[in-house]
Amino acid sequence: MNDYRILVVDDEEDLCEILKFNLEMEGYQVDTATSAEDALKLKLTNYDLLLLDVMMGEISGFKMASMMKKNKETADIPIIFITAKDTENDTITGFNLGADDYISKPFSLREVILRVKAVLRRTSSTPNENAEKLTYKGLVIDIPKKKVTIDDEEVALTKKEFEILLFLLQNQGRVFSREDILARVWHDEVYVLDRTIDVNITRLRKKIGEYGQCIVTRLGYGYCFECE
Known part of the structure; x- marks a missing residue:
């Protein structure tokens, strides 16, 4: 129990x-x-x-x-x-x-x-330094500071890129459609095209280097962060 x-x-x-x-x-x-x-x-x-x-x-x-x-x-x-x-x-x-x-x-x-x-x-994690950071190998997301580092080097992400990465990493292994990502990252903003998500994810993949390959496209379904 x-x-x-x-x-x-x-x-x-x-x-x-x-x-x-x-x-x-x-x-x-x-x-x-x-x-x-x-x-x-x-x-x-x-x-x-x-x-x-x-x-x-x-x-x-x-x-x-x-x-x-x-x-x-x-x-x-x-x-x-x-x-x-x-x-x-x-x-x-x-x-x-x-x-x-x-x-x-x-x-x-x-x-x-x-x-x-x-x-x-x-x-359900109690608030502490570890709970405020999300880590995958050398990739670290500092949630309160809205900062991403790779091997202690800060990566410059836009607000949307940061939110997409955080959302996918928080839900490792789960596939999200473009509509899901729109709902979680863009909320009720109007006139946001599916293509906007693709562009943001393409840029995000480039910025996070080797970890970009962890953001996997499931054709016909959407995107997920897949750990090795």
């Missing part, structure tokens, strides 16, 4: 129980709620992560997430949206609300567990 507590919020009671059982088998402490209304009655600050369905009753998952983000006490609790909806607009809405990940139904339980582990690993 580990110390992580997870709250699953989904109006499908069977799905709640399946997720609860499988996550508990991984050692997590798991509670469930079958509506946002019931979930909001709980002490949400007790949880390290919420798995939140989008399509529920009067209070949708998006609305509940928005309420949480406006409350200082719950604003930093990680959220993974689980939903049957998988359109570009829904993905962008979820990320703009501060979602840490987005899983579409139907999904494999193995995928859910891997995503849960990745989000908890990324968000």
